[in-house]
Amino acid sequence: MRLRSRDILLTAAVAAPAMLFTFSRMTAQAPRTPAQRPSWTVGSQGPLPEHAKFTPQQAENGGALFIQNCAFCHGKDAGGGETGPDLTRSKLVTGDKNGEAIGAVIRNGRLDKGMPRFSLSDTEILNLVAFIHAQQDASLSQSGNRRGVDESDLHTGNAEAGKKYFEGPGGCTQCHSATGDLAGIASKFSGLRLEMQMLYPRDAKTKATVKTKSGQTFTGTVEYEDEFTLGIRDSSGIYRSWPMTAITAKLDKPVEAHVTAMSKYTDDDIHNVLAYIQTLK
Ligand code: HEC
Ligand code: HEC
Structure with missing residues (x-):
């Protein structure tokens, strides 16, 4: 109803x-x-x-x-x-x-x-x-009438608590390391851009394995995806796309777990983790 x-x-x-x-x-x-x-x-x-x-x-x-x-x-x-x-x-x-x-x-x-x-x-x-x-x-x-966090909001977290959260209940170390992939992240991005990157990493690629009705298989990274169409680029740079109805596709979205998790954290967790991430220069 x-x-x-x-x-x-x-x-x-x-x-x-x-x-x-x-x-x-x-x-x-x-x-x-x-x-x-x-x-x-x-x-x-x-x-x-x-x-x-x-x-x-x-x-x-x-x-x-x-x-x-x-x-x-x-x-x-x-x-x-x-x-x-x-x-x-x-x-x-x-x-x-x-x-x-x-x-x-x-x-x-x-x-x-x-x-x-x-x-x-x-x-x-x-x-x-x-x-x-x-x-x-x-x-x-909207410029002028800026909504969203203030730059000063980004400094309200507690880096020590954020580190504990990162290594403990946040589960971040399942996929990240402060001395590995996230080393230097705060030099690459700062302020709101860093927050945005943590919230929704833009460059993360989805991998796809596509099987066509005629039985051919293609693999590559997803460049276009909506309800009706899937487009991928293979390792040699060739772009192909299909109507969803013509293929079966297996998508590997490593970043999905990250995005799902981010929406569950409390504001305090996020502020603390962000304060911690800001120390990774
Ligand atoms: C299930 C795995 C997983 C978990 C758990 C996870 N992430 Fe991520 N995260 C990813 C993936 C995948 C990316 C995209 C990586 C890339 O593009 O190189 C990412 C990207 C990021 C980035 C941006 C990195 C960059 O170089 O742009 C930050 C910051 C980050 N995560 C922080 C966190 C924090 C903090 C937590 C815990 C609260 C967390 N992540 C939990 C998988 C995860
Ligand atoms: C009776 C009031 C009510 C109606 C009607 C309603 N919502 Fe909601 N919606 C809420 C409340 C309250 C929450 C917050 C729930 C929570 O705190 O987790 C929410 C949460 C959401 C969220 C998640 C936001 C977030 O950040 O977690 C989305 C998306 C959403 N609503 C979309 C819709 C859409 C689309 C409709 C209409 C089809 C709709 N809502 C109708 C009350 C309503």
């Missing part, structure tokens, strides 16, 4: 009349509460997060769906409301490339946290994803 605002209003009316007031007020003006915004996310410096290219039509259709289903919690522009966080500053949205992370939240909800579950078609979900990414890109590229 598709959850519409009316259903929520009805539920809310039965459950708690006070909430009905809140919801209708939000529908009217979608106010923002700064306290609800995550205290850190990517800033507007540096390049925008990478994600699949969506058509303006997808974003437009998604905008209509968003107004219908999501806006009374997340605000009309996805900038946050009283009962839903600002999606333009969401780490999860930043890490999402093609709807895999956003789609999962929409389909499963987070019922214990007040995010309902929606049954929408794949196309509808992709349209919503297109809209949310477009809103985030627009918000991150």
